[in-house]
Amino acid sequence: MLLIHCPYCEETLPEVEFVHAGQAHIARPDLPSSQTDEEWEAYLFIRTNEKGIHAERWRHVHGCGRFFNALRHTVTDQFLTTYKAGEPRPELPVEGGDQK
């Protein structure tokens, strides 16, 4: 079982309390009606499918109920860090250093 650190509860807790909620840092366009079909398609459907370190949203649904962001290595499944929603993606010391 994965252990995930909730940045709101400030505790490291079992995975069953959390749900995954897709890629992080995807901003909804301010004026959807100004978007071309291609831009809107990219916003709705196009994701990176990263092999390596991936910024993704999680929700502590059976706890504080808040969404937050996490950096997870998609190959090793290791959580490198978690941070509150709205904060920029943190720089890791050596991104992916020993994660190969």
Added chain:
Amino acid sequence: MTTTLSSRHPGVLATSPAVEVSLAEPRGRLSLRARGDLTPFARVLGFALPERIGQRAEEHDIRAIRLGPDEWTLNTPMAAVQRLLEAFAAIYPDHPHSLVDISGREVSLVIEGAQASDLLSIGCARDVEAIPAGEGRRTMFDGTTVVLWKDAADSYRLDIWNSFAPHVLDLLKTGCAELAAEARQA
């Protein structure tokens, strides 16, 4: 057969030599959502709302637990519910918030005894022994969201939604039987 727990009388529901599960007396329950300056709410309540998630505060038999960054549950005597609803409504124009009476939504199970933590471990992935006594957590118990209040190292209360309560109670009964069987073998 499953019967709704709210139709039962408070009392012991399952036992083993070292742990006992009982249904608690009905309590008033209020869900409070608020942001910003919390001092007006503290004035109405008579005590400050807890500041950290999982922390509790209590005065005059009104217990508050913080469940999220902007969410608290108040556990009160039944008679206090109406008074609190009116007192909070009075400060609403200046301090918008949400206060909802959820008394009918949940029942509480009391789990007490030397093996209370062992019994909870059959349904809760969290390390319940690591929760400090006098605090509480919202967590997952056998697929159900529950609020776990830890009153002492060997005394817990579980707030469970009515519809999930028979399911949770069945698991606790099984757990009690297993613990009793272990005690007989030892």
